[in-house]
Amino acid sequence: MSKMHSGSRLILSVFLSIFLLLNSEVAASKKKHSRVRRYLAFPEGAVFSAIFCLTSLMDITPGSSLFSLNINYALGYKLPNETKPLLDAYKPAIKRRNRRDLYGRVEIILNSMGYDGRSCLLRSLCEAKQKLSDEQGLLYKTLDLIFRFPQEPLRHSEPDIHRTYHYAAQVGNDVASTYPLNKCEDLFPCPFSLVDLALGYYSSPVP
Secondary structure: OHHHHHHHHHHHHHHHHHHHHHHHHHHHHHOOOOOOOOOOOOOOOOEEEEEEEEEEEOOOOOOOOOOEEEEEEEEEEEOOOOOHHHHHOOHHHHHHHHHHHHHHHHHHHHHHOOOOHHHHHHHHHHHHHHHHOOOOOHHHHHHHHHHOOOOOOOOOOOOHHHHHHHHHHHHHHHHHHOOOOHHHHHHOOOOOOHHHHHHOOOOOOOO
16 A cells, blocks of 8 residues: 555656646746847958959950950958947947948049049939848848948937938938939939949940
């Protein structure tokens, strides 16, 4: 009789242990987990480089494609290597500042080619919403990251150029939902679109 009681107690203990284990797992599954946000720091001296190349065939001899003219522009952007400022500062302003540095270099290149660099860049910020938002692929995502100016509220301490870029991007949001795409070209005159140029729409096959 005592063996039966001890066996019953053993079975009861096993079931009780299983119940407690399952109950703790259910409670753990309902618990919200949080993870500290991580930031990427690049090595000292790391630089993001981009090269813009224009190639044109030279019709020196009829029907010949032997000679070509190449014009190359290089762009270097220093990558951040400290995470402390990112933790302390207003993050949208940091993103806008980084893009401002990149846009300034692009404007200088376009100005040196005889174009209105500021106007061409503003046109691209305006067109980005409609031309890049629904597309897939690494190139589209990269261009979307470059030409999508952060739309969070501006702070009074931010420079006026941020407001100019912010306005162009806001117009682009309105164009995507209300106005035709050529409104960007009307507001920010430029003979070509930087977005279309990067996507290769102006390229023509070699005859």
